[in-house]
Amino acid sequence: MKLTDQELKDLCLKTRHVVENDLEALQPEIEQTHVFPKEYFDICRENKLFALTLPEQFGGLGLSVEQFFPVLEEICRGPGGMRMNLHYANGLDWDILYEHGSQKLKDKYMNKFASGEFFTNFALTEPDCGTGADIRTTAVKKGSKWVLNGKKTLISHTDISGASYVIAVTDENKRKKGGITAFFVEQDLPGFTVEPMPHMMGCRGAGHGYIFLKDVEVDDDHVLGNVGEGLEIFMDALALSRASIGVSCLGLSQRFLELAIARAKDRVTFGKPLIKRQAVQQMIADMGTQVYALRTILMDTARQFDHGESIEMKASMSKLFGIDTVRTVSDSCLEIFGGIGYFEDNPYGPVERMYRDARALWFEEGPRTVQRLTAARPLIANGGFIE
Incomplete structure (x- = not known):
């Protein structure tokens, strides 16, 4: 839909x-x-928040x-756990199955x-390895079945999901x-178990878990691609x-900026509003x-994706710059708020919760070191040229 x-x-x-x-009204309970x-699910369903990018035919x-x-930016102004869920729902959740599933x-x-x-x-x-080619989960072909064994960790939404996209070593x-193959694995299969992880600092509500695969059998039609x-x-x-994590950084940063300005206008020291101080x-x-x-970086990346071009480098740059932005902006906001910003339920805005929520962005879809490596490779290959 255009x-x-x-309308946008x-x-x-x-x-x-x-x-x-x-959604904010639900967060104290969460x-x-x-x-x-x-x-939460009723509100999201009513407002089609689970289906913003999903093809119209579905x-x-x-x-x-x-x-x-721009819509995701508005979502990312809110509670971090909901942001985490809705960011996933409008991307990885359905896209891998749509593009590569039987x-x-x-x-x-x-x-x-x-x-x-x-x-x-x-x-x-x-656990105990990187997020890529050094994984240890295996899938062995036995007759007409693939048999999966391994362990996954830090997996979001395991408390509400019905299936997993799993990669495993096949050669x-x-x-x-x-040598690595992707599978669509339903969570009700024998040998598939989930254990909840400890609660996070922020982004509460987005349940994370360990996934254990013990001789889990899937058919050939569960191979992705x-x-x-x-x-x-x-x-x-x-x-x-x-790139969507970059938008998450943007939504939070924009709200931090707005809250900081409002607080600077309201807060008076030595008879003078903070907003008047250079x-x-x-x-x-x-x-x-x-x-x-x-x-600006994110919208350029979005246009490039919609034109069918690779965004690997710019997506990593988006996240890398996004982390730097939300870190600087959130620190400045807290400094402008003063001590009251460190307290829960302060009357000027959820700065304390937002500050905790923001820190999850450091790790989602890979830390800053990974983003630098991903961005560096094409830069080096192209002699520094960015299209």
């Missing part, structure tokens, strides 16, 4: 209202229970990335994503070149997700500059 500029603006404003009113209540709005990113699996599941009745999870990371001698293409499928899917004005100018630059 929205007009006014209206959708963004509506989404902001839903996020900062309806901070205590660490679980999304039924009302009940979604079918937004392009360039139109989705027709049998697509016929069974693609119509279930729009309502939020069915979620997947992205089971890549493993130990190849690894990086054709072709045998040996798993690493490429997962890394390609991660590119857009990394040092504070300079902080606000720096915050605004970073927010503007990040938004």
Whole structure:
């Protein structure tokens, strides 16, 4: 679906209202229970927040990335756990199945994503190794079945998902070149178990878990793409997700900036509002500059994706710059707020919770070191040229 500029603006404003009113109202309970209540799913379903990018044929709005990113920015102003869930729901959740799944699996599941009745999870990371070619989970072909064994960790949404995208080593001698395969694995299969992880500092409600695979058997039609293409499928899917993490940084940073300005106008020291002090004005100018630059980078990346071009380098740059932005902007906001910003439930805005939520962005879809490596490779190959 191609929205007009006014339709997109209206959708963004509506989404902001839903996020900062309806969804925010649920967060105090979630901070205590660490679980999304039924009302969360009802609100998201009613406002099609699970289906912004989902193709129209499956009940979604079918937004392009360039139109989705402004809406996602509004979502990312809100509670971090909900942001984490909705960012995934509009990307990795359905896209890998749609692009690489068998027709049998697509016929069974693609119509279930729009309502939020069915979620997947992205089971890549493993304990005691990196997130990539050095994974230890294995899949061995035995007759007509693939038998999977291994352990995954730090996997989001395991408490609400019904299936996992799993990559496993299928040829130990190849690894990086054709030795890793992706699978679609239902969580109700024998040998598939999930254990909850300890609660996180922030982003509460987005349940994380350990996944254990003990002789889990799947058919050939549960292979995603072709045998040996798993690493490429997962890394390609991660590119857009990394750019979406940049949008997550942007949404939080924009709200931090707004809260900082409002607090600086209201807070008086020595008979003078903080907003009148040049040092504070300079902080606000720096915050605004970073927010503007990040938004510009992200929209350029979105346009490139919609044109069918590779965004691997720019997606990593987006996340890398996004982390730097939200770190600087959140620190400045807290400094402007003063001690009251460190307290829960302060009357000026959820700065304390937002500050905790922001720190999860350091690790989602790979840390800064990984983003630098990913961005450096094409820069070096092209002699520093950026298209």
